[in-house]
Amino acid sequence: MAHFEEKLTSDVIYDGRVVHLTRDEVRLENGAVGVREIVHHNGGACVVALTDDRKVYVVRQYRYATGREMWELPAGKLEKGEDPFEAAQRELTEEAGVTARHWRDLGYFWPTVGYCTERIYMYLATGLEPAAMHLDEDEFLEPELIPLEELAARSLAGEIRDAKTVIGALKAKALVDAGEV
DSSP, X not given: OOOOOEEEEEEEXXXXXXXXXXXXXXXXXXXXXXXXXXXXXXXXXXXXXXXXXXXXXXXXXXXXXXXXXXXXXXXXXXOTTXXXXXXXXXXXXXXXXXXXXEEEEEEEEOSOTTTBOOOEEEEEEEEEEEOOOOOOTXXXXXXEEEEHXXXXXXXXXXXXXXXXXXXXXXXXXXXXXXXXX
């Protein structure tokens, strides 16, 4: 039997620029009523940009929510209705200053399934060529190249803590190790 919850009511608590918060009442499988607070987010797209010599572009930027500087794959949020692949192409140029001739869809994942609708779409980009970086006016980051082996090892060791970067590093390494890239 498939598990489920049925939405009974939904009240908007906060309607922001990036997220929206609702308080939903749901009917549980056993007939009881429960409450779910849901963060609604348009989602995002990220890119594992892999050079011919097996290095990956990452960006280093301060993240206020964590209170620290983070190492991350180039990524960005989706505008409502925006195509994830187009967003990935845009973010790669904006944040890493490169474009790619070849793209591979690596699927998507939900980073926080307990309370958030955000879905992050992931792509592998190869055949990289230089392009002009153009950061948003409120964006401060530095692109760097890290060998894929090192990025995967640092992810497994807990030194890289950003979920999309950990997932992307391990997916890319698995594809390289399997000879698929």
